Amino acid sequence: MEYLEMLKRARNNIPEKRSGSRFEIPKAVTYASGKVTFIKNFAEISRSVRRNSGEIAKFLFKELGVPGEMKGNELALNGKIGDRMINQRIEEYVSQFVMCRECGRPDTDIMKEGKFSFIKCQACGARRSFRP
Numbered sequence: 001m002e003y004l005e006m007l008k009r010a011r012n013n014i015p016e017k018r019s020g021s022r023f024e025i026p027k028a029v030t031y032a033s034g035k036v037t038f039i040k041n042f043a044e045i046s047r048s049v050r051r052n053s054g055e056i057a058k059f060l061f062k063e064l065g066v067p068g069e070m071k072g073n074e075l076a077l078n079g080k081i082g083d084r085m086i087n088q089r090i091e092e093y094v095s096q097f098v099m100c101r102e103c104g105r106p107d108t109d110i111m112k113e114g115k116f117s118f119i120k121c122q123a124c125g126a127r128r129s130f131r132p
């Protein structure tokens, strides 16, 4: 009896939100070939933020001001761009199009209704619109 009581208490003491563990985006692993910068783990990054790699690529082309293209699992950017810059832009993408503003979780999906796009959170149900 006492043991069960202790178990119960121990369980109650586990915080609901793991406040210490923030959502980790894999860092971009890049290499340069001539004047082209490749993001080696681009497909992995896209998977972990649950977004279409083409959408993220479009965002990066625009934000970094360079054209590029997907090559298999890698993203080629036509310019010399440092890791730091790329990671910053990816983080921006995630905060704009992935993170839920209500609960701060990344478990969101993009939904379209007519001309509008929404980010819907699977964790708390909040949704917000954005311009694609």
Ligand SMILES: [Zn+2]
Pocket (backbone or CB within 6 Å): 100, 101, 102, 103, 104, 105, 121, 122, 123, 124, 125, 126
């Ligand atoms: Zn949420």
